[in-house]
Amino acid sequence: MESAFTWEYKTLVDELTQGMEKAKQLRFHLFATSPSEEQDLLLQRILSSYEKALLILRWSRSDGKAGAGVPASGVPESSVSVDGSPRSETLNKNCSDHQDYSTSKKRKLQPTWTEQVRVNSENGLEGPTDDGYSWRKYGQKDILGAKYPRSYYRCTYRLVQNCWATKQVQRSDDDPTIFEITYKGTHTCNQSMNAVPPPASPEKQEVKHSSHEHQLEQPNQTLLNFRTNLRVATENLDNKEMPPQFSFPSTYDTENHYFPISGLVDDSHLGAYSSLFLSPATSESNYFSPATCQIKNFGGTPGYHQSESDIPEIISAHASTTNSPIGGMEFPFDQVELDQDFPFNTSGFFR
DNA sequence: GATATTTGACCGGT
């Protein structure tokens, strides 16, 4: 019945796969010669983009039926994190059930992935670094059986851009230099070009519940201190269907997870999924729905002097009703049903 | 004064 779509799908996948292969080859050659960090990173990002595109296609296609035969090769984002360490993560694919946060106010199942970050510094206190997004801590809890409390962060721009990404940071019991960071949800905000940290000071975001709290104030400093390595993917919530074998985006990643640190913040980062979906339109053109504009004006600044909880309510209600911001796209999105998981209401840019 | 963090209270799931 959807033969046309199927055809397009295959073609798309094919094209993307080819592109990715070429990029891999190029990268291979590059490694043989004189790998400059920036070049490598660029390729890294190119590959990552391909990965994302493929992943999205697959995801949207399978939508609920686990992988549709394709291994959910799953990293929706760059495989390099700010601190230069590779990351891999697993998503729980079951995020198709929360249409809008507003109604249930329960962000039940979202893409969730965990990474472990080892902190290098001798005293290893600062916690994992800036991951390119700015977070706001909203809670801390002692967890049963855990030595260290768990910290809860959410995206600073939740109100302004209706971004519902959150993360939890838990210091490992036995190895205090290891932090386990669980990301939940994807960023729909656009703080991607945040190589320059926003005024909100995202840097010291990570726990400082340790007795010592001499946090370095400069992000770059911090970055340098945490040339963390070791990323372990885990987390695949309640999705039994998901094949255990998700793999790294590209085989290269698995082999060389020592990507050189560079000052760059990968632009796709955690928001991969959402930003992905948005990207065809968002990244270049900043159109976006009128509703979005209202939202933006609404909050004004990332302040929340007015009981935070109402605003998102309004916003998402708004957003969920105006569900067709994407007008002129050529891709048959309607068949893919993208809107399920990812709030399109996000604004491309907050200005 | 605006924004971020801290921390006890609250709430929902199990």
Added chain:
DNA sequence: ACCGGTCAAATATC
């Protein structure tokens, strides 16, 4: 009832 996650008032920081 317990536990993890979130809220929100109080407090800290800029």
